[in-house]
Amino acid sequence: MQTLATHDTIVIGAGIAGLACAHSLAGAGADVVLLDRARGVGGRCATWRLRDQPIDHGVAFLHCASAEMWASIYAMPEGERIDGWPKSVSGRGSPCQPRAFFPDAHRMALQVGLTAWPKHLAAGLSVRLQTTVTRLSFAGGAVHVHLRDGGDLRATTVVLAMAGPQMDPLLTDLAEVTDELRATQRLLRLLTSLPSLTVMAIYDRPKTPPSWDVFYPEDSTVLQTVVQDSAKRREPRFGALVMQGRPRWSRQNLDAPAEQWTRALLEETARYAGAWAKRPLEFKAQRWQHARVDAGNELSGPILVSLPRDCRIGMAGELFSPGGGVEAAFVSGRRLAERLLGKG
Amino acid sequence: MIRAATLDDLVERDRDHECEGMGPAKVCVRIVGVADLPTRFGDFRIVAFWNNRDAKEHVAIVHGDILYASAVPTRMHSECLTGDVIGSLRCDCRDQLILALKKIANQERGLLLYLRQEGRGIGLVNKIRAYSLQDQGLDTVEANLALGFRDDERDYAIAAHMLQSLTVQSVALMTNNPRKIGELERHGIEVSGRIPHVIPPNDHNRFYLETKANRSGHWIDFSGKPHLTEQSDEVVVDGSRS
Numbered sequence: 001m002q003t004l005a006t007h008d009t010i011v012i013g014a015g016i017a018g019l020a021c022a023h024s025l026a027g028a029g030a031d032v033v034l035l036d037r038a039r040g041v042g043g044r045c046a047t048w049r050l051r052d053q054p055i056d057h058g059v060a061f062l063h064c065a066s067a068e069m070w071a072s073i074y075a076m077p078e079g080e081r082i083d084g085w086p087k088s089v090s091g092r093g094s095p096c097q098p099r100a101f102f103p104d105a106h107r108m109a110l111q112v113g114l115t116a117w118p119k120h121l122a123a124g125l126s127v128r129l130q131t132t133v134t135r136l137s138f139a140g141g142a143v144h145v146h147l148r149d150g151g152d153l154r155a156t157t158v159v160l161a162m163a164g165p166q167m168d169p170l171l172t173d174l175a176e177v178t179d180e181l182r183a184t185q186r187l188l189r190l191l192t193s194l195p196s197l198t199v200m201a202i203y204d205r206p207k208t209p210p211s212w213d214v215f216y217p218e219d220s221t222v223l224q225t226v227v228q229d230s231a232k233r234r235e236p237r238f239g240a241l242v243m244q245g246r247p248r249w250s251r252q253n254l255d256a257p258a259e260q261w262t263r264a265l266l267e268e269t270a271r272y273a274g275a276w277a278k279r280p281l282e283f284k285a286q287r288w289q290h291a292r293v294d295a296g297n298e299l300s301g302p303i304l305v306s307l308p309r310d311c312r313i314g315m316a317g318e319l320f321s322p323g324g325g326v327e328a329a330f331v332s333g334r335r336l337a338e339r340l341l342g343k344g
Numbered sequence: 345m346i347r348a349a350t351l352d353d354l355v356e357r358d359r360d361h362e363c364e365g366m367g368p369a370k371v372c373v374r375i376v377g378v379a380d381l382p383t384r385f386g387d388f389r390i391v392a393f394w395n396n397r398d399a400k401e402h403v404a405i406v407h408g409d410i411l412y413a414s415a416v417p418t419r420m421h422s423e424c425l426t427g428d429v430i431g432s433l434r435c436d437c438r439d440q441l442i443l444a445l446k447k448i449a450n451q452e453r454g455l456l457l458y459l460r461q462e463g464r465g466i467g468l469v470n471k472i473r474a475y476s477l478q479d480q481g482l483d484t485v486e487a488n489l490a491l492g493f494r495d496d497e498r499d500y501a502i503a504a505h506m507l508q509s510l511t512v513q514s515v516a517l518m519t520n521n522p523r524k525i526g527e528l529e530r531h532g533i534e535v536s537g538r539i540p541h542v543i544p545p546n547d548h549n550r551f552y553l554e555t556k557a558n559r560s561g562h563w564i565d566f567s568g569k570p571h572l573t574e575q576s577d578e579v580v581v582d583g584s585r586s
Contacts, residue, residue: 183486187473187477187491300490301490
């Protein structure tokens with residue numbers, strides 16, 4: 001009988017938290033495999049292409065206070081950063097990350113699309129994309145990662161790096177093994193995330209493009225944010241908007257047909273930007289079921305639980321560091337890697 | 345600096361107070377308000393502190409003349425909304441608070457530092473989340489860490505600075521936790537003695553006398569809820585010591 005190799009570490013979820021963790025572990029010489037169900041790395045730090053024009057349809061821009069996150073971004077090749085973006089912000093609605101607009105906050109976008117950063121972090125790592133994990137189990141001194149396509153992988157350490165509610169079902173079998181994981185699973189159920197129905201759309205360049213880079217309407221029950229994505233691009237061929245729905249409205253429409261809520265987002269945007277916004281050349285709908293952590297639910301740090309036979313389960317993500325957002329994801333991934341390496 | 349004659353003088357003294365701060369978090373507090381506070385336990389003055397690190401507004405409850413005094417009976421109390429105010433039986437915070445205030449009021453001088461560190465720093469919401477886990481029989485180290493339970497390092501830094509601001513020369517610490525003495529001393533406070541903090545038995549804490557710690561090492565009170573020592577101070581009920 002063939003025995004499968006047991007990896008040091010499998011990281012499930014190649015978003016910013018998983019990448020930050022795997023990057024640190026690999027840097028320390030560990031054997032790490034990253035899995036993600038999507039076609040690319042980055043998770044919600046996502047860029048799609050419509051008619052070959054990049055559009056960031058998850059995170060719209062980066063901001064942070066953490067020096068190590070800056071160092072990671074600045075380690076990328078020059079010429080791609082647009083420092084200070086968004087420069088022009090309109091509307092008195094609340095940004096999903098108010099601290100991005102504190103006077104000392106440093107914001108930036110990437111001209112080629114925000115996924116450039118996660119791609120940079122993933123360079124040299126062993127990443128398996130389009131790989132969906134259905135459950136975890138513990139047997140024979142290893143954690144088994146069961147894949148949708150039928151196979152399974154084994155590791156002594158498994159890191160979950162995804163939205164909190166997505167971890168819950170993966171923990172069910174392991175929760176029988178240790179009280180710590182049972183407690184963790186219950187804890188995760190107390191903490192909620194917010195959805196956002198999102199539409200990205202491209203247009204013939206409008207005669208009067210919006211004067212803002214980002215717009216936070218204060219009086220809409222539908223729209224949280226509209227981002228003029230084309231304002232990030234050097235000589236864009238098209239105008240591009242990304243419209244993100246408010247949490248409550250998104251939750252109410254989460255199971256509705258995409259055509260229905262897409263139309264609602266386009267029409268609501270047209271109320272503010274002009275009738276042209278209703279008629280895109282092309283658009284794509286994105287259902288972010290766990291767009292972001294519900295503020296106030298964040299935990300103080302990553303979780304690391306020991307299993308018998310020196311096996312471990314780690315958890316990182318924006319839920320696992322105060323403040324949430326990309327920075328929390330990055331920082332929690334790094335902190336978890338330090339704990340796994342015995343430095344934290 | 346002119347020697348302060350009353351607590352009120354300390355507000356003027358601290359108007360431009362700046363210092364390096366104490367502990368790794370560089371906590372600096374200054375006295376910003378003083379008022380009389382008559383209570384059902386006796387007459388006190390309340391001293392309000394401004395804090396440079398977070399919006400936590402700490403207070404000292406002072407009885408008698410503590411200015412430049414030595415061996416001042418001193419109690420450190422961490423805020424506990426559920427216990428102090430609501431009378432929760434999941435902890436002994438209210439018993440400990442009332443006992444301290446009564447004891448201090450009956451002496452020539454003394455003070456209580458009321459530190460606004462709800463749930464030992466994790467905040468009210470997360471304390472209630474922790475209770476929710478305990479209700480389900482789960483009280484684990486990792487979950488508590490994730491909720492933000494931290495060591496008391498910061499409390500000692502704040503307490504030490506508050507005592508220094510109050511011009512107290514040395515304290516007689518009202519505690520059952522000898523570690524607290526060393527921690528305060530490490531922050532430059534002279535501890536001249538320790539006063540055991542022994543709670544009189546009552547209907548709500550008699551389980552300390554009647555039961556021993558259960559298998560999980562937790563006290564379970566008569567309503568079946570795990571009982572916490574939220575003041576990081578061993579609970580001693582009169583008669584419970586062997």
